[in-house]
Amino acid sequence: MLRLSLILTAFLAQPLAAQTAMSAEAFENYTKGKTLFYGNGGEAYGVERYLDDRRVVWSFLDGECKYGSWYEQAGQICFVYDDRPGDPQCWTFRKGTGGLIAQFENNNSSTELYEAQDVGEEMICYGPDVGV
Template identity: 50%
Template sequence: MRLAPLTLCLALATPALAQTPLTGAEFETYATGKTLTYAIGGEIYGVEQYLPNRRVRWAFVDDTCRIGHWYEDAGSICFVYDHDATPQCWSFYRNEGALTARFMSDPPSTELKEVAQTDEPLACSGPDIGV
């Protein structure tokens, strides 16, 4: 009988663990044409604009915009930016109508949540203005 609460907790956690990441096509359909704001632990982390042809424009809070692109690789969505060719791969999930992203190199500690979206372009303060 003592295991019943633990069993209940595991059963309640199962849907989150069994959640299927978005495919590249699903991610592209959801994100293209939008500018999404992401938070980590309730604090704004950054903003990314999803452009046609899998191009992106990213900025951390109060930072220069970075231009890049994304591609699908082994079930992950990977981003490469012009300033750094190292792929940054994430798994994206739909959760209550918004995206949740988990960094593949460090899933337990890096989870971003979409907290806002707009169809307005990302306001850039750096050298990539107007790109």
């Protein structure tokens, strides 16, 4: 995780306003078949695997994975997860020099996530109720 944190720190200086928001087509072309790690403020935040048919698997790096899908709405990429079908999480994605920059659009907290490429780590999903 230290390696991931160091890589994420490099993306903090990228100016967000200078980049154009990605269309759904551009986002799909960039992400399909990939597993991308994201950071916030130089710290590891989460990981998402992008599957066929705009399906995704998300984890906050805790081994608990959430399955869902994404769609485009009003220029934003919105994610709906199976455990919260009525609560879409909408983001504006931009391509920065080091990868994706994601701006959360659902509230005023202005959460920005940065993609960390080639971190050499795998996405881990434990089965339901492991150890129970």
